[in-house]
Amino acid sequence: MEIGILGLPQSGKSTLFEIMTGVRSREMHGETCVRGLASVPDARFDRLVEIFKPVKVSPAKVPFSDVNAVGEKAWDAVRQSLSGAEGLVHVVDAFTAADIPEILGRYRKLEDELILADLMIVENRLARLAKMAKKPMTPQDAFHAHVLPRLRERLEAGNPLRGLSLAEEERHGLRSFSFWTIRPELVVVNTPEDHPAVSEALGRELGSEVPLIGICCAIEAELAALPPEERKEFLDSLGVSEAAFGRVIRAAFSLLGRISYFTVGEDEVKAWVIPEGTKAPRAAGVIHNDFERGFIKAEVIGFDEFIACGGTHAAAKAAGKLRLEGKEYVVQDGEIINFRFNV
Numbered sequence: 001m002e003i004g005i006l007g008l009p010q011s012g013k014s015t016l017f018e019i020m021t022g023v024r025s026r027e028m029h030g031e032t033c034v035r036g037l038a039s040v041p042d043a044r045f046d047r048l049v050e051i052f053k054p055v056k057v058s059p060a061k062v063p064f065s066d067v068n069a070v071g072e073k074a075w076d077a078v079r080q081s082l083s084g085a086e087g088l089v090h091v092v093d094a095f096t097a098a099d100i101p102e103i104l105g106r107y108r109k110l111e112d113e114l115i116l117a118d119l120m121i122v123e124n125r126l127a128r129l130a131k132m133a134k135k136p137m138t139p140q141d142a143f144h145a146h147v148l149p150r151l152r153e154r155l156e157a158g159n160p161l162r163g164l165s166l167a168e169e170e171r172h173g174l175r176s177f178s179f180w181t182i183r184p185e186l187v188v189v190n191t192p193e194d195h196p197a198v199s200e201a202l203g204r205e206l207g208s209e210v211p212l213i214g215i216c217c218a219i220e221a222e223l224a225a226l227p228p229e230e231r232k233e234f235l236d237s238l239g240v241s242e243a244a245f246g247r248v249i250r251a252a253f254s255l256l257g258r259i260s261y262f263t264v265g266e267d268e269v270k271a272w273v274i275p276e277g278t279k280a281p282r283a284a285g286v287i288h289n290d291f292e293r294g295f296i297k298a299e300v301i302g303f304d305e306f307i308a309c310g311g312t313h314a315a316a317k318a319a320g321k322l323r324l325e326g327k328e329y330v331v332q333d334g335e336i337i338n339f340r341f342n343v
């Protein structure tokens with residue numbers, strides 16, 4: 001699970017990356033691709049830390065990558081560096097733009113490049129298939145010949161592939177192409193300090209199906225540099241409850257269909273990251289392979305119930321709120337789990 005940061009030159013990609021991960025990308029001269037982990041803010045997690053006061057605190061993390069590429073080969077570097085990224089954050093510079101049409105134009109410029117890059121991949125593959133028309137086709141060739149014309153049609157109409165309805169196995173079969181526009185994308189509008197509302201205006205232009213968040217990287221960079229105690233004061237003075245960069249991280253996390261469950265104790269409170277729809281044994285396997293292999297039961301309680309019971313397992317048990325779930329149980333976001341296993 002990795003999220004690649006994309007955007008036109010000087011749009012604020014590295015600034016955003018640095019705010020979210022704390023990794024100083026702009027100081028790493030000569031590194032084409034810089035990777036860093038961002039902690040996912042979660043009020044439930046913070047509450048559990050308050051309750052257990054653990055020695056170790058391990059929130060959920062999302063890996064981001066920032067590409068430092070200039071010159072003629074920049075595009076190749078971006079493509080290579082981000083070929084493994086599962087999702088994209090598209091940073092749009094609104095802090096130097098004069099009006100909404102100009103911001104929209106900048107957004108479209110990169111979107112169109114991505115659509116064109118995908119179209120070229122499709123065209124190349126179809127051209128090669130056409131050349132070998134006389135030879136017998138492998139099942140993969142036949143699949144490509146069947147599905148790619150639909151993709152071409154969509155791209156030629158100027159639309160990203162992510163909106164195309166594809167069966168799960170079709171999606172899987174297309175993975176090796178690393179198409180840009182098939183990946184989920186979050187648009188991050190880097191707004192001017194004195195005019196945050198431009199992001200909403202852009203949002204109205206793009207429609208509600210395009211996930212979009214506005215953030216002023218200049219202000220957020222100041223905020224991220226403050227010690228946590230002072231952050232709250234700064235936020236209060238701005239009249240907001242939460243830093244926007246936290247919302248960006250959380251939106252990116254859910255964009256990839258990830259949820260977290262918690263393990264708790266005095267030694268460690270930890271958020272474990274799993275894809276939505278994961279069954280209990282596989283979720284246990286994220287902690288350790290043995291947990292999956294020797295899975296017996298999961299002792300589960302929802303976050304709200306846990307708090308309602310006073311925030312202790314003993315009280316939850318006494319109230320009959322601790323559930324014992326088996327192999328087919330699908331883990332839900334925010335559950336507190338204790339796995340029983342045997343190896």
Ligand SMILES: Nc1nc2c(ncn2[C@@H]2O[C@H](COP(=O)(O)OP(=O)(O)OP(=O)(O)O)[C@@H](O)[C@H]2O)c(=O)[nH]1
Pocket residue numbers: 007008009010011012013014015016026067068069095190191192193216217218219
């Ligand atoms: N005023 C203002 N300046 C910003 C903001 N965000 C970034 N900048 C400035 O814009 C310049 C470019 O920012 P970067 O984060 O390096 O942008 P980038 O997209 O990584 O640039 P390249 O990697 O060179 O393409 C820097 O001088 C930043 O300080 C913002 O929100 N407001």
Ligand SMILES: [Mg+2]
Pocket residue numbers: 013014015067068
């Ligand atoms: Mg940069």
